[in-house]
Amino acid sequence: MDDTFLISIVTFTYFSAAVAFLISIIFRKKSVDKAALVITVVGLTLQTSAIIMRWIHSYKLGIGHAPLSNFYESLVFFSWSIIFVYLIMKRRYQNNLVGILSAFFAFLILSYASLSGDVNCTIQPLIPALQSNWLISHVVSSFLAYACFAIAFGTSILYLFKIKAKVNIVNLLPDATFLDEVTYKMISIGFVLLTLCIITGAAWADRAWGRYWGWDPKETWSLITWLIYGAFLHARLARGWKGVKMSLVSIIGFIAVIFTYLGVNYILSGLHSYL
Amino acid sequence: MIKNLHKLFSSVRLTIFLFLFLAVTSILGTIIPQGLPIERYKALYSSGVFSVLKFFDIFDMYHSLWFLLLLVLLSINITICTSRQIPRIIKLIFPEKKEIDDTVFISSQIRKTFQSQKKLSDIERQSEMLTKSLVGNPVKVKKEDGTCYFFAEKGKYSRLGVIFVHISILLILAGGLIGTILGFNGQMNIVEGNRSDTAILFGGKGTEKLGFDVSCDDFTVEFYETGMPKEYKTDLTIIDDEKKVTSGTIRVNHPFFYKGLKFCQATYGIAGVSDFRIVAKNNVMGEETVLKLNMMKKVSLPDSNASFAIARFVPDHGGSGPAVLGVLLEPEKAHDIFWILKNGRNINQQQRGGFTFTLKDFTKLYYTGIQVSKDPGVPLVWTGFSLIVIGFILSLFFAHKRIWLRISGSQDKYEISIAASVSKNRKTFEEKLEEYLRTASYGFTVE
Numbered sequence: 001m002d003d004t005f006l007i008s009i010v011t012f013t014y015f016s017a018a019v020a021f022l023i024s025i026i027f028r029k030k031s032v033d034k035a036a037l038v039i040t041v042v043g044l045t046l047q048t049s050a051i052i053m054r055w056i057h058s059y060k061l062g063i064g065h066a067p068l069s070n071f072y073e074s075l076v077f078f079s080w081s082i083i084f085v086y087l088i089m090k091r092r093y094q095n096n097l098v099g100i101l102s103a104f105f106a107f108l109i110l111s112y113a114s115l116s117g118d119v120n121c122t123i124q125p126l127i128p129a130l131q132s133n134w135l136i137s138h139v140v141s142s143f144l145a146y147a148c149f150a151i152a153f154g155t156s157i158l159y160l161f162k163i164k165a166k167v168n169i170v171n172l173l174p175d176a177t178f179l180d181e182v183t184y185k186m187i188s189i190g191f192v193l194l195t196l197c198i199i200t201g202a203a204w205a206d207r208a209w210g211r212y213w214g215w216d217p218k219e220t221w222s223l224i225t226w227l228i229y230g231a232f233l234h235a236r237l238a239r240g241w242k243g244v245k246m247s248l249v250s251i252i253g254f255i256a257v258i259f260t261y262l263g264v265n266y267i268l269s270g271l272h273s274y275l
Numbered sequence: 276m277i278k279n280l281h282k283l284f285s286s287v288r289l290t291i292f293l294f295l296f297l298a299v300t301s302i303l304g305t306i307i308p309q310g311l312p313i314e315r316y317k318a319l320y321s322s323g324v325f326s327v328l329k330f331f332d333i334f335d336m337y338h339s340l341w342f343l344l345l346l347v348l349l350s351i352n353i354t355i356c357t358s359r360q361i362p363r364i365i366k367l368i369f370p371e372k373k374e375i376d377d378t379v380f381i382s383s384q385i386r387k388t389f390q391s392q393k394k395l396s397d398i399e400r401q402s403e404m405l406t407k408s409l410v411g412n413p414v415k416v417k418k419e420d421g422t423c424y425f426f427a428e429k430g431k432y433s434r435l436g437v438i439f440v441h442i443s444i445l446l447i448l449a450g451g452l453i454g455t456i457l458g459f460n461g462q463m464n465i466v467e468g469n470r471s472d473t474a475i476l477f478g479g480k481g482t483e484k485l486g487f488d489v490s491c492d493d494f495t496v497e498f499y500e501t502g503m504p505k506e507y508k509t510d511l512t513i514i515d516d517e518k519k520v521t522s523g524t525i526r527v528n529h530p531f532f533y534k535g536l537k538f539c540q541a542t543y544g545i546a547g548v549s550d551f552r553i554v555a556k557n558n559v560m561g562e563e564t565v566l567k568l569n570m571m572k573k574v575s576l577p578d579s580n581a582s583f584a585i586a587r588f589v590p591d592h593g594g595s596g597p598a599v600l601g602v603l604l605e606p607e608k609a610h611d612i613f614w615i616l617k618n619g620r621n622i623n624q625q626q627r628g629g630f631t632f633t634l635k636d637f638t639k640l641y642y643t644g645i646q647v648s649k650d651p652g653v654p655l656v657w658t659g660f661s662l663i664v665i666g667f668i669l670s671l672f673f674a675h676k677r678i679w680l681r682i683s684g685s686q687d688k689y690e691i692s693i694a695a696s697v698s699k700n701r702k703t704f705e706e707k708l709e710e711y712l713r714t715a716s717y718g719f720t721v722e
Contacts (some may be wrong), residue, residue, distance in 0.1 A: 063499070125499045126526035128540075129508055192667045199660045208528045210646040211460055211540035213451065214655060217305040217339045227298035232292045237289035256298075268305055 003057065004114070006050040007076060011110040013043035014083070017111035018103035021096045026170055031048050033096065034261050040103060051076065054123065063125035068139040072121040076115035077139065078261075079106035085186075093182050101154035107165055121201045134204035142197035142222075146257055148190030149229070149272070153254035154181045156247035163244060183250050192228045198222055221260040228253040229249040283354045293349045300345075304336045307564050310478040310679065335478060340453065350448050350524050357441040364434045367675070375417060375424040379679045383694035385705055387712075391689045393680070398422060398689055405711060409704070410676045411693075417605025425680035433698060439662050446659030454652030465491035466546040466642040470514060474647040485647065487515035492522070494543060494641040507540050509643040525645065535649055542644030548588050550638040551599060552613065555583070556631040565635065573604065581605040581628050585615075588637075592616060597637070603628045674698045 014122045020036035023029075024257040054067040066087045086102035096106050113119050173179070199218070202212040213219060235241040283289055307328065308315075316334055319326060320625050332339030391398055393541060406414050410427040417424040428534055461474035461483055470490035474483045492510040499505050512522040513533050531538040551568045555576060564577050573584035577611050580591045586600040592598035603611040617634045675698040684690045697704045 027525055029677070125501065125505065127504055131506075132528040189671075192671055195663060195667065199664070202656075202660070204528075206653070207530055210530065210537055210541070210648045211650065212653065215304060215309060218303050220337075222306045224298045224301050227301075231294035232285050233296070234291050234294070239291070264305070270700045 001144055003050040003054040004092070006046060006053065007110060008114050010043050010050060011107060011114060013046060014079070014107040014110065015037060017043055018100050018107060021103060023100040025100070034085050035090055036096065036099060037090075040083060040087065040099065043106075044063075044080070044087065046079050047083070049081065056125050062121060063123070065126045065130075066139075067123075067197070068124055068135060069130055070120065072113055072119045074143070074261075077107050078143050078146060078162045079109040079113075080254075081143040082106045082109075085144065085147040085151060088124070089182070089186070091098050093185070095178070097158065097172075097174055098151060098155065098182060101158075102151060105150055105154065130141065131161040132204055132208060134200050134207075136248075138197060138200040140194050140202055141193050141200060145190045145193035145197055146261060148186045148193060149225075149250075149254050149257045150169055150184035152183045152190065152250050155179045155186070156250040156254075159183065159247045160244065181244065184236060185249065187232055187250060187253070191226070191233060194222070194226055194229065198226060218260065218264045219240075219265050221256065225253060225256040225260050228256050281355070286352075287381060288358065289352050289435070290349070291358070293345060293352065297345055298350070298520075300336070300342070303698055304590040305331055307333055307336075307370050309337070313565065315342055325447050333485075342664075344447055346452075350445055350632050350701065353441050353445055357438060357445075360441075360703040361438060363552075364438060367434050368431045375426055375681075377681070379694045379696075380681060383679070383696050384695070384701060385693075385708070387696040387708070389691045389693075389712075391691060393689070395686070395689065398682055398691065401425060402682065402691065405693075406678050406680060408711060410709060411677050421683070421685070426678070428675075428677045430673040430675045430698075433669045433675050435666075436666045436673075439666030439669065443659040443662035443666060447656050448663065450652035450655030450659060452652065455482045458559065458648065458650035459664075460646070460648040460650075462541060462644055462646050463489065464544070464546075464642045465489060465511075467491055467640055483647075487513055487520070487644065489538070490514055491515050491642045491643050491645075494643040496543060496641070507543055509540055509543075509645065511538070511643075511645070528554065535651070537554060537648050538647040539648070540643070541646035544644065545554035545590060545639050546642035547567055547640040548637045549640060551585060552636040553583075553585070553599070553601070554635050556633070558629050573602075576630060579629065582679070584630075586612070587653040597634070597635075599634055601627075601632055603630075647665075676704070 017036055020039055022030060024032040038260040051067055054073070055064075057162060058064045058067065068077055082102050083106050087096060090099070113121070155166050156179075158173055159176055161213045162176050162179065198219075201222070205214065205219075206212040228249065230255060235249070236246060278655045279439070281503050289351070293520070301485050310485050316328070320328065328334060332398060333339070342578070358387045380388075406427040411431045412429045415426045416423075417426075442519045443498055459476055461476040461479075461480075463471050463474045465471045468491070470488040472485050474485060476483055484586050491694070492512055495506075496506075496512075497505040506526060508524060508526045510522065510524050511531065513520045515558050521533065525538055525540045527532045527540045529540075531599040549569055549571075550668045551566075553568060554563055555564045555566055557578065560578070562577070566574055566576075566583065568583075568585055569576060573582045575582040582604045584602045584604070586602050587600035589598050589600075592614055598616045601613055601615045603613075605611070605628055613627060613636045676695070677697075678693065679696040680694075681687055683692075695704065695708065
């Protein structure tokens with residue numbers, strides 16, 4: 001079986017998980033609750049298998065490398081990271097709404113990866129610049145960071161909705177302080193991962209491009225993202241900012257994340273021509 | 276005035292402002308290309324826009340004075356904030372007063388008081404278990420006029436995490452500054468078999484003499500079947516003081532070091548071509564001869580009084596691939612000049628003087644583009660990176676937890692006071708404490 005076929009099954013699974021989480025929130029049934037979680041875990045397991053299959057397949061083609069080297073592979077790993085981070089955080093922050101968000105984000109990303117014509121899903125050999133031991137740690141840390149920021153983005157949007165919207169549905173949403181807390185936790189973990197991503201990237205750039213920092217657009221945008229979330233953490237920890245203001249910073253931060261991930265490649269030019 | 280300045284620089288508001296200001300201004304340099312020759316900018320922007328951008332040094336903004344000033348302000352800000360934090364944190368890690376102070380039972384974030392009528396030994400045993408399960412470390416006991424104190428502490432060094440992170444940012448900034456002032460970054464293009472001792476610095480900053488020669492012994496490039504590049508490799512030798520000192524190979528991601536300089540494989544290109552092999556087919560006899568030629572060196576054609584030379588080479592002739600400009604020299608005739616293509620198209624054009632010429636082969640002479648850099652700030656930056664990781668681990672995975680417990684009163688009625696302080700996750704800690712008190716059969720009655 002082809003790994004891309006398996007990924008289309010995973011796409012469907014995450015969609016089912018999102019629907020199951022939605023049902024469990026509306027009807028407040030414990031059994032549906034469990035089912036949603038099981039579906040998510042099945043999805044992640046299948047996706048992990050798909051990633052491993054692709055890895056093995058690349059070795060069979062004689063161009064063996066971790067499947068983290070092009071846009072398609074990065075999208076698959078991004079959605080994997082979101083579900084992975086969700087399942088870890090779920091142990092402390094039991095909430096199905098965050099489950100809907102994560103499963104839905106993962107579903108959207110995978111649909112784009114599978115259906116968009118721009119995304120080439122063939123296994124390609126590694127160009128010389130990517131042939132490095134830093135590849136895995138750099139890419140893994142960056143996408144885990146992006147995943148944390150994505151979840152924080154979701155909870156920030158929900159927070160604003162909860163505070164500002166005057167409709168009945170907001171009663172289904174969790175407590176505003178809970179959303180605020182999840183946003184903060186996700187951003188603080190994401191910030192550490194982003195720092196690791198920048199450090200591994202710097203170590204790699206030092207060997208590949210001769211300098212650890214060169215103000216390449218991708219590097220600069222990762223720093224911009226780091227500065228925004230750094231400002232968030234300082235405002236929160238040292239000045240006690242909470243609520244709406246922090247949700248807005250989190251949303252702006254995630255826009256910077258998206259720009260770092262995609263915008264730099266599509267709009268600006270630089271050394272990170274691969275993703 | 277100085278007091279106000281000190282107040283400004285010790286405020287986190289300034290940090291937040293600088294972070295966001297740096298973030299916003301940094302966007303500019305990703306939109307406006309950096310470090311191009313000035314003529315390119317003149318062509319890109321209208322004269323008004325150009326002069327504004329030029330005034331603010333936007334064309335090399337990350338090295339401009341105002342950007343440096345922002346980083347210096349940030350460094351001062353971090354230095355003052357951190358130096359103000361250090362004494363407080365040292366006090367938390369190594370408190371001056373070793374004895375348990377009764378004030379903690381009034382001032383701590385987390386406080387609880389109970390009454391119990393159990394035996395003192397039971398209460399003591401349970402109290403010990405409580406501190407052990409919540410904080411984990413062995414319990415210190417102090418007895419004073421019938422009042423019994425317990426104390427447990429864990430993870431006090433996690434307090435250093437924040438300090439480490441901030442110091443590491445200072446180290447990284449200092450390393451960056453040292454690198455900018457004392458280091459350089461440039462490129463040297465060396466043709467195979469040649470040597471060079473000069474690097475051309477990036478951003479039009481002139482040249483740098485290395486003080487020794489780098490010789491490019493060989494350059495090879497490999498491709499995958501798909502046509503994507505697989506490997507670029509340069510074999511080089513260092514010639515210092517006219518002696519071959521050392522040699523090595525550089526590939527992308529595998530630099531070579533000599534005398535504190537780093538040599539990275541950056542690019543390559545074709546510097547020239549030589550050893551052309553041109554097949555000359557005699558149109559009458561059908562006989563093929565391979566001519567071995569170099570640029571502008573004429574050879575005589577077999578069974579003919581004509582001779583042949585090549586005058587030019589182009590890597591791509593109108594989309595048909597590599598081609599040479601051939602010159603046929605016949606006595607008493609004007610020179611006949613014509614293109615000879617490698618892939619054998621335009622066959623008619625190549626029939627001259629009774630011969631058909633085809634470009635069969637040639638040897639490419641590559642040049643390798645080596646990036647040369649010196650950065651004495653790198654060790655400081657790596658120290659900063661390691662320290663920031665240690666700092667994050669300390670503050671992310673560890674928490675400073677302290678718990679105090681006091682048993683006072685007499686036989687018929689004991690009073691148990693609990694005070695606790697945690698550096699983070701206070702809510703979780705409180706929940707755990709409540710949970711413990713609920714499940715353990717203390718015989719306490721909550722006041």
